[in-house]
Amino acid sequence: MHRTYVGIDLAAQPRRTGLAVLREDGERCVLDTVRVGAGDDALIGAVSGAAKAGVDVPLGWPRRFVELLAAHAALELSAPESTGDDWRRDLAMRATDRVVHRRTALTPLSVATDRIAHPALRWAGIEARMRDLGLDVARDGSGTLCEVYPAAALRIWGLAHRGYKGDKNQVPRAALVDTLSAREPSLDWNGHRALCASADDALDAVLAALIAREVDHGRAVPPDPEHLELAHQEGWIWLPRETPQEVGL
Structure with missing residues (x-):
């Protein structure tokens, strides 16, 4: 019996959104679909049939940021002792962003202060539609x-995690596809390898699907008890386990 994993590299515009559908059948993993250009209906349809779907976009906003906006709108914001870097950073970053930074030294884009907010706003609308359809859209995974x-997953796997995006980086992106193939010998690109080498949105969608498979098989790190309640609201970035010792995390 096969299981299907979906990967979504979400952009604000459908034309830049990557979508991958990975079918696991025994020891084989076949990429049934890889495309760049996916509207809301296509994304919802793909997720509806998935065992797990990996989404490369913040699923929520920092709780303290949301609380600040509400208090500011109601003219009830308490004056902070300082509006310096620490105060603003604490508002801009989610709990999961800090955990990712501690583990990988990479800092996810802030959904509160960076342009990643535009895809996140699109996802908020998609999430609402999926919730209305009865899909389990829990943000904690x-x-x-x-x-x-x-x-971050590429870094944990020991693969090139920078310098593979954009038209100017076709050569390193093709090299990354090669090393990913070597790491995942069961992966059947099914004719989609060239697209992933030429378009980083397609490659990131495939990576998102592969990470979703890791999550489904218990090979990724869930929210720790300290952050579980926050993860329900803010979202949680699932990172692959790096070593056997991490199984107890």
Whole structure:
């Protein structure tokens, strides 16, 4: 019996959104679909049939940031002792962003202060539609969805995690596809290898699907008890386990 994993590299515009559908059948993993250009309906349809779907976009905003906006709108914001870097950083970063930084030394883009907010706003609308359809859209990864960060996963796997995006980086991106193939010998690109080498949105969608498979098989790190309640609201970036010792995390 096969299981299907979906990877989504979400952009604000459908034309830049990557979508991958990975079918695991025994020891084989076949990429049934890889495309760049996916509207909301296509994404919802793909997620609806997935065992797990990895989404490369923040699923929520920092709780303290949300609370600040509400207090500011109501003219009830308490004056901080300082508006310096630490105060603003604490508002801009989610709990999961800090955990990712501690583990990988990579800092996810801030959904509160960076342009990643535009894809996140699109996802908020998609999430609402999926919730209306009865899909389990829990942001902590306990349902169908899990938030992913391909660059951090690549770093944990010991693969090139920088310098593979954009038209100018076709050569290193093709090299990354080669090394990923060597690491995942069961992966059947099914005719989609060239697209992934030429378009980073397609490659990131494939990586998101592969990470979703890791989550489904218990080979990724869930929210720790300290952050579980926050993860329900803010989202949680699922990172692959690096070593056997991490199984107890």
